[in-house]
Amino acid sequence: MTQQIASRELAANLEMIRLIDQKRSGYKHSGEEIYWMINHLDKIPDYQLSAWLMAVCLNGLSEDETVHLTKAMAYSGHVLTLKRHAGHNHSDACDHDHHAQSCSESKYTFVDKHSTGGVGDKVTIALTPILAALGFRVSKFSGRSLGHTGGTIDKLEAIPGFQTDISMKQFEKQIADIGIALASQSMEFAPADKRLYALRDKTATVESIPLIASSVMSKKIAGGADQILLDVKVGSGAFMKDLNYAKKLAKQMVKIGKSLNLNTRAVISNMDQPLGNTVGNGLEVIEAMELLEGKYPEDLYEIVLELASSIADVIAVKDVIHSGKAYVKFAEWIEAQGGDIRKIREANEPKFKLECRSNRDAYIKKLDALSVGQAVHELAYKASSNGYDIDNTAGVSFRAKVADQIKPSDILFIVQGSNEAELEIARDKILAAYEFSESKVKKPKLVYKII
Amino acid sequence: MTQQIASRELAANLEMIRLIDQKRSGYKHSGEEIYWMINHLDKIPDYQLSAWLMAVCLNGLSEDETVHLTKAMAYSGHVLTLKRHAGHNHSDACDHDHHAQSCSESKYTFVDKHSTGGVGDKVTIALTPILAALGFRVSKFSGRSLGHTGGTIDKLEAIPGFQTDISMKQFEKQIADIGIALASQSMEFAPADKRLYALRDKTATVESIPLIASSVMSKKIAGGADQILLDVKVGSGAFMKDLNYAKKLAKQMVKIGKSLNLNTRAVISNMDQPLGNTVGNGLEVIEAMELLEGKYPEDLYEIVLELASSIADVIAVKDVIHSGKAYVKFAEWIEAQGGDIRKIREANEPKFKLECRSNRDAYIKKLDALSVGQAVHELAYKASSNGYDIDNTAGVSFRAKVADQIKPSDILFIVQGSNEAELEIARDKILAAYEFSESKVKKPKLVYKII
Numbered sequence: 081m082t083q084q085i086a087s088r089e090l091a092a093n094l095e096m097i098r099l100i101d102q103k104r105s106g107y108k109h110s111g112e113e114i115y116w117m118i119n120h121l122d123k124i125p126d127y128q129l130s131a132w133l134m135a136v137c138l139n140g141l142s143e144d145e146t147v148h149l150t151k152a153m154a155y156s157g158h159v160l161t162l163k164r165h166a167g168h169n170h171s172d173a174c175d176h177d178h179h180a181q182s183c184s185e186s187k188y189t190f191v192d193k194h195s196t197g198g199v200g201d202k203v204t205i206a207l208t209p210i211l212a213a214l215g216f217r218v219s220k221f222s223g224r225s226l227g228h229t230g231g232t233i234d235k236l237e238a239i240p241g242f243q244t245d246i247s248m249k250q251f252e253k254q255i256a257d258i259g260i261a262l263a264s265q266s267m268e269f270a271p272a273d274k275r276l277y278a279l280r281d282k283t284a285t286v287e288s289i290p291l292i293a294s295s296v297m298s299k300k301i302a303g304g305a306d307q308i309l310l311d312v313k314v315g316s317g318a319f320m321k322d323l324n325y326a327k328k329l330a331k332q333m334v335k336i337g338k339s340l341n342l343n344t345r346a347v348i349s350n351m352d353q354p355l356g357n358t359v360g361n362g363l364e365v366i367e368a369m370e371l372l373e374g375k376y377p378e379d380l381y382e383i384v385l386e387l388a389s390s391i392a393d394v395i396a397v398k399d400v401i402h403s404g405k406a407y408v409k410f411a412e413w414i415e416a417q418g419g420d421i422r423k424i425r426e427a428n429e430p431k432f433k434l435e436c437r438s439n440r441d442a443y444i445k446k447l448d449a450l451s452v453g454q455a456v457h458e459l460a461y462k463a464s465s466n467g468y469d470i471d472n473t474a475g476v477s478f479r480a481k482v483a484d485q486i487k488p489s490d491i492l493f494i495v496q497g498s499n500e501a502e503l504e505i506a507r508d509k510i511l512a513a514y515e516f517s518e519s520k521v522k523k524p525k526l527v528y529k530i531i
Numbered sequence: 532m533t534q535q536i537a538s539r540e541l542a543a544n545l546e547m548i549r550l551i552d553q554k555r556s557g558y559k560h561s562g563e564e565i566y567w568m569i570n571h572l573d574k575i576p577d578y579q580l581s582a583w584l585m586a587v588c589l590n591g592l593s594e595d596e597t598v599h600l601t602k603a604m605a606y607s608g609h610v611l612t613l614k615r616h617a618g619h620n621h622s623d624a625c626d627h628d629h630h631a632q633s634c635s636e637s638k639y640t641f642v643d644k645h646s647t648g649g650v651g652d653k654v655t656i657a658l659t660p661i662l663a664a665l666g667f668r669v670s671k672f673s674g675r676s677l678g679h680t681g682g683t684i685d686k687l688e689a690i691p692g693f694q695t696d697i698s699m700k701q702f703e704k705q706i707a708d709i710g711i712a713l714a715s716q717s718m719e720f721a722p723a724d725k726r727l728y729a730l731r732d733k734t735a736t737v738e739s740i741p742l743i744a745s746s747v748m749s750k751k752i753a754g755g756a757d758q759i760l761l762d763v764k765v766g767s768g769a770f771m772k773d774l775n776y777a778k779k780l781a782k783q784m785v786k787i788g789k790s791l792n793l794n795t796r797a798v799i800s801n802m803d804q805p806l807g808n809t810v811g812n813g814l815e816v817i818e819a820m821e822l823l824e825g826k827y828p829e830d831l832y833e834i835v836l837e838l839a840s841s842i843a844d845v846i847a848v849k850d851v852i853h854s855g856k857a858y859v860k861f862a863e864w865i866e867a868q869g870g871d872i873r874k875i876r877e878a879n880e881p882k883f884k885l886e887c888r889s890n891r892d893a894y895i896k897k898l899d900a901l902s903v904g905q906a907v908h909e910l911a912y913k914a915s916s917n918g919y920d921i922d923n924t925a926g927v928s929f930r931a932k933v934a935d936q937i938k939p940s941d942i943l944f945i946v947q948g949s950n951e952a953e954l955e956i957a958r959d960k961i962l963a964a965y966e967f968s969e970s971k972v973k974k975p976k977l978v979y980k981i982i
Contacts, residue, residue: 093733101735104588126578131734134585137555282544283582284552 092123100128103135111148118152118272126279133276133285141290146332147339149290153298156272160219160248160304188217189343190255192305193387194296196329197229199317199453200354204232204262205368207309207384209410212260213400214392219255220262221269221303228317228453230364233264238362238472240427242419260413269302289325293332301340308337308344309387314528315352317449323348323528330531345390346531349383350524353447353482356380359456360475360496362428369424372407379481379526386527430473430496434503438486442516447482451513459497459506471498476510483523486516543574551579554586562599569603569723577730584727584736592741597783598790600741604749607723611670611699611755640794641706642667643756644838645747647780648680650768650904651805655683655713656819658760658835660861663711664851665843670706671713672720672754679768679904681815684715689812689923691878693870711864720753740776744783752791759788759795760838765979766803768900774799774979781982796841797982800834801975804898804933807831810907811926811947813879820875823858830932830977837978881924881947885954889937893967898933902964910948910957922949927961934974937967 099113109117117124117132141149191211195201208218222232222244233244244264246254254261273295280286300308310333313319314326330346337344357377358367371380388397400406414421460474474497480486492514495506550564560568568575568583592600642662646652659669673683673695684695695715697705705712724746731737751759761784764770765777781797788795808828809818822831839848851857865872911925925948931937943965946957 097733097735100585104585104735125733126576127581127730128734130578131581131585131736134551134555134582135589138586138589279578282548282576283579284548284555285582 089123092120093125093128095120096124096128096132100132100135103132103139106139108142109145109148111144114145114148115152118149118156121156121272121275129276130279130283130285133280133283133288133291136291137285137288140288141294143332143335143339146290146294147336150294150297150301150336151340153270153272153276153294154301156298157270157302158268159302160252188215189307189391190219190305191216191307191309191391192219192221192300192303193309193311194300195311196296196313196326197319198313198351198355199229199449199456200356200359200364201230201311201313201351202232202235202356202358202364202368202380203311203383203387205235205365206371206380207387208260208262209372209413210384210388210397210400210406211392212258212413213406213409214388214396216259216307216391217255218260218262219251219303219305220260221265221299222262223265228450228457229319230359230361230453232262234470234472235361235364235368236262236419237470238365238424238428239414239419239421240423242414243417246417254416258409258412258416260409262413262417265299270298273298289329289332292329293336297333297336297340301342306342307391308342309391310334310344310346311383311387312346312348313351314348315350315449317354317453318351327529327531330529334531343391345387347383347386347390348528348531349386350526350528351449352524354449354452354478355383357478357481358475359452360460361470361472362424362430363475363477363496366424366428369407369410369421372401372404372410374402374404382526386530390530428473430475431498432500432503433494433496434507435494436492436507436511438480438488438490438492440486440488440516442486442518443521444480444482444484444486444514445517445521446513446515447478448513448515452476452510455506455509455513458509459495459499459502473497474499474506476506483521485520540574543571544576544579546571547575547579547583551583551586554583554590557590559593560596560599562595565596565599566603569600569607572607572723572726580727581730581734581736584731584734584739584742587742588736588739591739592745594783594786594790597741597745598787601745601748601752601787602791604721604723604727604745605752607749608721608753609719610753611703639666639668640758641670641756642758642760642842643670643672643751643754644760644762645751646762647747647764647777648770649764649802649806650680650900650907651807651810651815652681652762652764652802653683653686653807653809653815653819653831654762654834654838656686656816657822657831658838659711659713660823660864661835661839661848661851661857662843663709663864664857664860665839665847667710667758667842668706669711669713670702670754670756671711672716672750673713674716679901679908680770681810681812681904683713685921685923686812686815686819687713687870688921689816689875689879690865690870690872691874693865694868697868705867709860709863709867711860713864713868716750721749724749740780740783743780744787748784748787748791752793757793758842759793760842761785761795761797762834762838763797763799764802765799766801766900768805768904769802778980778982781980785982794842796838798834798837798841799979799982800837801977801979802900803975805900805903805929806834808929808932809926810903811911812921812923813875813881814926814928814947817875817879820858820861820872823852823855823861825853825855833977837981841981879924881926882949883951883954884945884947885958886945887943887958887962889931889939889941889943891937891939891967893937893969894972895931895933895935895937895965896968896972897964897966898929899964899966903927903961906957906960906964909960910946910950910953924948925950925957927957934972936971 212218224231224233251261312330320326334344460471462469476495478493479491495503663669675682675684702712763781771777785795911922913920927946929944930942946954
């Protein structure tokens with residue numbers, strides 16, 4: 081290390097001590113201070129960042145500070161500027177005036193959708209082609225399975241041939257051509273958030289509304305969206321267990337969106353039991369596709385409708401679903417990314433299935449989403465030398481969910497997968513996730529609030 | 532790294548996340564949890580420790596937690612057990628019963644003294660031989676100059692031949708033989724505190740009463756004292772600027788002492804102006820020695836008397852000073868550690884002196900200790916490849932301090948040192964530390980409180 085670099089690092093460390101002290105003492109950072117920090121992240125050691133993160137957890141960030149942090153993180157790496165390319169086939173050759181004119185001519189709205197994570201949450205796969213069929217440009221970056229919750233990328237990879245690791249060029253071309261593209265979350269977006277997020281996980285500084293909100297929103301902004309749909313999950317199977325906390329978080333994210341001139345809507349929904357009738361990568365892709373074919377469980381349909389109609393007319397939303405237009409868009413999308421839609425069912429046929437039947441007359445009082453998520457995750461994900469081996473056929477199909485009445489020998493659910501011996505373990509765990517009641521049970525509320 | 536070690540580190544990291552979360556959420560750690568943390572410090576990364584330290588800064592530690600932390604840090608390394616050796620010349624050969632008996636025969640009290648740091652603070656050098664002359668066993672570990680404050684080790688090294696890096700064997704023998712020994716703070720004591728302290732300095736987590744109190748007390752306990760005298764400084768030249776904060780800290784330290792059955796007294800004193808008439812290593816050693824010769828400034832005498840008489844009869848204290856017994860003890864001590872008392876004055880004769888005279892009729896309203904400390908530090912300490920080169924002859928002698936009346940051409944102070952050019956800079960800075968008043972100024976209170 082040359083002396084010059086060493087002295088620059090020392091200066092950064094001293095400035096960071098001042099900023100930690102400022103936050104520790106309950107003062108606000110200026111926008112300049114936050115930009116300085118994020119721009120000098122490579123010179124700030126982990127131990128200083130984690131002290132700052134804890135000070136933020138305990139003393140908070142103001143709305144201004146949160147907006148600055150979000151913006152600074154969003155611009156810490158590559159930021160997609162989708163508008164520029166839409167409508168004139170990625171030509172950068174036009175001069176500025178011409179560009180401004182053709183932009184105003186192409187009146188597309190670029191939508192991104194984000195879920196805070198749940199069990200059986202295949203909403204993205206059904207919703208995004210609906211939005212594209214409605215005329216939105218859907219630009220979506222998704223993640224893999226995290227803990228007991230599923231990941232859209234993992235689910236889509238259950239489609240034979242489907243590619244999620246596509247180039248930016250293809251991504252942008254696909255949006256221009258068919259109005260929809262979905263790729264795995266790239267290292268390019270908001271690298272500052274990646275650094276902070278990894279550290280928060282190891283220092284018990286995850287639970288902070290401004291930190292969660294800025295982390296989510298920075299990635300959406302870097303992804304180039306101008307319309308953001310947030311699906312905020314609350315309950316046993318979600319990361320958030322408390323409705324008030326979820327409301328605060330949703331409000332915070334919507335405020336950040338507004339401050340940055342992005343339309344942002346948040347739907348807060350119940351994640352006490354799994355969403356839809358299936359949990360498992362292959363099963364969930366099929367269930368999402370079937371919704372577009374007009375065959376769906378009520379709860380999944382309700383949440384898809386709620387999210388879509390928060391930015392479009394509900395009649396139009398129902399029309400693109402029931403006319404088959406959304407299904408056609410789904411097929412186009414899957415084909416564009418190399419997937420073979422005709423092989424989805426065949427490829428996800430499991431080697432083994434195991435039914436679990438009722439032994440009583442009762443009503444279902446509870447079906448714990450967390451236990452189901454964990455049981456399916458254990459069945460499907462096996463640690464290997466380079467991460468995980470995933471059994472996409474592993475999963476569960478429910479025949480009875482909360483408020484349903486069951487009789488003796490009725491099927492409660494069917495577990496499936498490639499490993500016969502483990503199916504019994506999964507069955508026992510999922511059965512233990514049920515609670516029964518002698519008396520009638522009211523259907524739980526699904527959508528709590530729209531912000 | 533073998534897999535076993537890796538998995539043990541992972542387990543430690545997960546447990547530490549739980550403890551950070553516990554403190555972040557405002558809960559108390561049990562004694563076992565605190566001991567676990569300090570005992571596993573080598574497996575806990577800096578970024579987790581700094582998040583915990585910040586959570587402690589903001590959510591505090593209870594008295595119980597502070598006592599556990601102090602004890603855990605004290606026992607994280609070598610702990611001196613001075614009692615065992617006292618009275619029977621460091622023989623470890625005796626069996627336990629015999630040892631217990633001879634211990635109860637040797638009724639020595641082992642005193643350690645600590646100052647939170649100030650400008651012109653030569654109290655340790657004058658006080659420790661007084662205590663030894665009174666019959667206490669003085670076992671003192673000191674540090675070097677920190678920031679603008681002086682360090683006792685640096686001051687004593689202005690005595691030709693004086694060794695501070697003495698062996699434990701010599702340290703213990705000297706205490707048994709002449710009742711006093713002083714060594715530089717060894718790496719052996721409370722290594723856990725050293726790790727935390729270094730991190731606190733870089734993460735703006737220094738200012739926390741339980742962390743400061745446990746840091747100070749853990750080192751005193753490891754040093755084997757059973758009587759602790761704390762000199763808590765407040766004001767411009769101290770690390771603490773606020774009297775209430777200093778009172779809380781002093782109370783916390785006294786409580787820790789009591790919880791561990793150690794007699795602990797704290798004197799809270801004013802550090803708005805330098806203590807005594809001199810600042811600078813050589814000058815301060817001479818001033819401390821002169822106090823024992825019966826020639827002293829009132830403020831230095833007052834604080835020495837206050838500290839000594841908090842654990843001994845004030846008549847006895849005055850007697851050992853004025854009879855010359857303390858001076859004899861001082862001479863014994865300096866000689867035992869290789870110093871030549873006759874050469875102190877000669878060795879610290881400066882190459883250059885520069886007077887600063889008054890140009891007005893006035894009273895001294897203020898003499899800012901911080902500015903004086905910084906000016907002398909800049910004059911005396913020059914960064915070099917292996918730390919600092921120190922000019923022990925550099926310093927300042929005051930002829931006029933707060934409340935003194937001055938006439939035109941009266942000497943205010945004299946700066947001295949080896950570098951003539953820099954004396955003018957130091958003179959200007961020290962002159963700027965003065966504030967004058969037309970009207971009479973009351974002598975400031977020196978001792979605020981004894982706890």
